Amino acid sequence: MGSDMVLTGVDLDVTAGRVVVLRGSNGAGKTTLLKVLATRLRPTFGTGAVFGNDLVTRSDAVRARVGFLGVYGGNYLMLNARENLALASGLAAAGARDPGASAGRDPGAAADRPPSIDEIIDLVGLTGAGDKLVRSYSSGMKKRLGLARMALLDPDLWLLDEPYAALDDDAKALVDRLVVAARSRGRTVLMASHESDRPELAPDAVLHLDGGRVRSGSAAAPGSAPAGAR
Amino acid sequence: MSDLGVVLRVARKDLLQELRSRATTVATLFFSATTLVLMAFALGRDQSVLAQSAPGVLWVAIVLAGVIAAAQSLQADLEEGAFDQLLTYAVPRATIYLGKLLANWTYLSALALLLAPVALILYGASVTGVGSYVALLAALLLGSLGFAVIATFYAALTSNLQAREALLPVLMFPVVVPILLAAVRATESVVTGSGAGAALAGTAAQAADLRMAGDWVLLLAGFDLIYLVVCTALYHFVVDE
Numbered sequence: 001m002g003s004d005m006v007l008t009g010v011d012l013d014v015t016a017g018r019v020v021v022l023r024g025s026n027g028a029g030k031t032t033l034l035k036v037l038a039t040r041l042r043p044t045f046g047t048g049a050v051f052g053n054d055l056v057t058r059s060d061a062v063r064a065r066v067g068f069l070g071v072y073g074g075n076y077l078m079l080n081a082r083e084n085l086a087l088a089s090g091l092a093a094a095g096a097r098d099p100g101a102s103a104g105r106d107p108g109a110a111a112d113r114p115p116s117i118d119e120i121i122d123l124v125g126l127t128g129a130g131d132k133l134v135r136s137y138s139s140g141m142k143k144r145l146g147l148a149r150m151a152l153l154d155p156d157l158w159l160l161d162e163p164y165a166a167l168d169d170d171a172k173a174l175v176d177r178l179v180v181a182a183r184s185r186g187r188t189v190l191m192a193s194h195e196s197d198r199p200e201l202a203p204d205a206v207l208h209l210d211g212g213r214v215r216s217g218s219a220a221a222p223g224s225a226p227a228g229a230r
Numbered sequence: 231m232s233d234l235g236v237v238l239r240v241a242r243k244d245l246l247q248e249l250r251s252r253a254t255t256v257a258t259l260f261f262s263a264t265t266l267v268l269m270a271f272a273l274g275r276d277q278s279v280l281a282q283s284a285p286g287v288l289w290v291a292i293v294l295a296g297v298i299a300a301a302q303s304l305q306a307d308l309e310e311g312a313f314d315q316l317l318t319y320a321v322p323r324a325t326i327y328l329g330k331l332l333a334n335w336t337y338l339s340a341l342a343l344l345l346a347p348v349a350l351i352l353y354g355a356s357v358t359g360v361g362s363y364v365a366l367l368a369a370l371l372l373g374s375l376g377f378a379v380i381a382t383f384y385a386a387l388t389s390n391l392q393a394r395e396a397l398l399p400v401l402m403f404p405v406v407v408p409i410l411l412a413a414v415r416a417t418e419s420v421v422t423g424s425g426a427g428a429a430l431a432g433t434a435a436q437a438a439d440l441r442m443a444g445d446w447v448l449l450l451a452g453f454d455l456i457y458l459v460v461c462t463a464l465y466h467f468v469v470d471e
Contacts, residue, residue, distance in 0.1 A: 095320025
């Protein structure tokens with residue numbers, strides 16, 4: 001990143017279908033790692049792959065299977081919740097139609113009827129606020145809308161950057177429920193979080209990022225398919 | 231959904247946001263109206279000078295307002311990390327660029343079509359004949375397109391810079407000069423009182439002006455095409471960090 005190395009020597013292998021929590025102090029490189037995996041940042045050195053797709057040479061294929069929720073929610077303030085979700089759904093569907101980009105996508109993802117936008121809005125507790133401009137939302141409501149987008153798109157790899165930030169207890173429990181449900185559908189979840197007491201989440205691994213390196217913890221199972229960055 | 235569908239979705243999103251916030255509309259209309267009025271005062275009472283200046287002043291107003299629009303065009307995307315989110319979808323970067331370009335072009339064209347009659351009336355200039363109107367329309371639409379092509383590209387290029395609003399015109403103006411020259415010349419050729427044949431009477435002079443306007447419009451279209459191809463091809467280098 002410019003003249004500073006944010007991540008150095010990160011060696012991470014996340015097993016598909018696991019929930020992994022990434023901890024670390026401010027500036028440790030958690031967001032950078034998530035953005036690299038979401039292909040928003042290109043690694044200066046080293047290689048990485050998501051579901052076997054190289055982060056640089058097959059970035060479209062990576063994007064077709066990855067969903068990213070940034071710390072600010074990533075919503076358009078002058079659109080309402082329905083319009084934000086419809087835009088996300090349309091663009092994600094356009095990416096998924098490319099057979100090269102979506103190769104290897106879990107066929108189970110399309111087995112069930114996908115939830116409607118109305119159902120998703122109800123699910124995240126924004127009932128009645130779906131037609132209001134996001135500009136009028138509180139920070140927590142914006143984060144709920146971001147979670148709604150993740151639940152609607154249901155990517156194979158969920159990348160969540162501080163998903164509990166700005167949320168009340170009910171909404172934090174909602175994050176837990178969404179992540180646990182995603183894991184039950186075989187999705188992989190990698191989240192950066194400072195929340196230490198989330199027993200409902202029951203993560204499969206907790207990793208500590210310090211000074212740009214993964215200092216402790218393991219998220220890999222022997223013989224499992226890699227879905228991470230190295 | 232086809233690539234065209236992605237382009238239309240992105241464009242609709244941008245236009246919908248502008249229609250609701252009206253931030254760019256208010257700023258650009260006020261700025262361009264002020265430019266037209268101030269220049270009219272500065273040029274004095276000589277009717278022939280005013281009429282001859284109309285095409286140039288019109289494009290100055292469009293371009294200065296266009297810079298404001300370009301700077302604002304990515305602002306809504308940069309808030310709340312929405313542009314980062316947009317770039318996480320597996321759609322070609324070119325479709326995102328073309329969508330934003332379509333929105334910017336629509337806005338700039340509407341602005342140009344609104345300012346043109348105001349400038350003609352204010353500066354006492356006129357357009358005669360259907361052919362001249364068609365040439366003027368083509369000059370306004372193609373000039374706006376060329377400007378929007380470059381503005382959309384450079385707005386993304388400078389989006390991560392701290393002084394982006396100051397750097398945007400500095401970086402953009404040298405590149406946009408060929409577009410502006412062709413647009414001003416095409417407009418000048420069909421505005422009565424400013425074209426080469428204005429001093430001569432008769433349809434032969436008008437026909438000569440119309441041919442000249444046609445040549446400039448073709449050159450403008452050529453510039454637009456070159457810039458469009460280059461900017462579309464390079465956009466992913468600009469937005470991928």
